[in-house]
Amino acid sequence: MVEEAGKASGLVATSTITHATPAVFASHVASRANEADIAPQLLENDVDVILGGGKKYFPESLLNEAKAKGYQFASNKEDLAKVKKSNKLIGLFAEDGMAPELDRDETDQPILSEMTGSALDVLKNDKDGFFLMVEGSQIDWAGHDNDAAWAMKDSEAFEKAVEKAVEFAKKDGNTLVVVAGDHDTGGMSVGGYGKGDAKLEVLRQVTATGDFMESKLNADRSNVKEIVKQYTNLDLTDAEAGRIKTAKSPSMAINQIVSERAIVGWSSTGHTGTDVPLYAFGPGSDLFRGLHENTDLPVLMGEAMKIKFTPGK
Known part of the structure; x- marks a missing residue:
């Protein structure tokens, strides 16, 4: 045109x-x-x-x-x-x-x-x-x-x-x-999980995508705590690390945990x-x-x- x-x-x-x-x-x-x-x-x-x-x-x-x-x-x-x-x-x-x-x-x-x-x-x-x-x-x-x-x-x-x-x-x-x-x-919301306002400082410390972090995991995902700490500065609990280790999509599990920590909600993928x-x-x-x-x-x-x-x- x-x-x-x-x-x-x-x-x-x-x-x-x-x-x-x-x-x-x-x-x-x-x-x-x-x-x-x-x-x-x-x-x-x-x-x-x-x-x-x-x-x-x-x-x-x-x-x-x-x-x-x-x-x-x-x-x-x-x-x-x-x-x-x-x-x-x-x-x-x-x-x-x-x-x-x-x-x-x-x-x-x-x-x-x-x-x-x-x-x-x-x-x-x-x-x-x-x-x-x-x-x-x-x-x-x-x-x-x-x-x-x-x-x-x-x-x-x-x-x-x-x-x-x-x-x-x-x-x-x-x-x-x-x-x-x-x-x-995705239906992103500023807040969620019944916890009030988002914590944007959590997101500001993230330096890589979930996909990138997944690419750095070893075969048995035993280094998940170290990788997530390196790129998000978050100390995962044992339960959170377990979610990522057993997830069908480790990147999605990482993203969900970061969102929960930042109190950013999602309604859809x-x-x-x-x-x-x-x-x-x-x-x-x-x-x-x-x-x-x-x-x-x-x-x-x-x-x-x-x-x-x-x-x-």
Whole structure:
């Protein structure tokens, strides 16, 4: 839609860049699982900036095709920082999804705000304007795992990306920033277990995801107390250690214990029907006042860009 209107476009995500949310903006396939079919469509549909994980879906032949079309390529944080002035950019920073923000220091991957800044640096060169979608993909993944520290850390990373976008919009004066989620995941509550208010200082001391901690357990999980202490500063009781040792999913057991200690409740490991917040800043932001169906948003964004858009057509 925006390419047909002569505008540049970009997709940024911490999942694979061929994952459901980024893919829906620039591809048509029978199933969201067909990520290998989605990757070439991002190039066919002239997405100017492609930043995220999913390197395994971009074979050398496809990357050579991209380079022939003028795309610069980045594979790590340092590459991205060195990108010269360009009108097209592909950055693929992990074979699959990128590392959670909590585990990012174990990698050479950029953070979401850095990818957002690089995308804006490329897209702003189009005099006709641009559309950029930035997803903090793993807030959802953390909700599925009931991993409170992961959810909070990736939310913080997303907030920094929003700050980058709003900073650009304030300087530009002609950019609309819309912030929304497609759904809630996990039904997180601040408080729970009949114990009152959350203890956020517990989460602030967590330095790794439950998945990462599970990867550090030995075969018989006899080192569970040491690993949890190292990455959460919590001293597990024998009963808590036993729960993790016997759990079908040790990471989920770790997450549940951290949540209980932090008094952060969960109602689900799936998506919920809770209304999600909607924020807008800049020209056209008044269009987003009030309560909206999620299918209203692309129509309103089209209206703000003076592009007529009818869902399903």
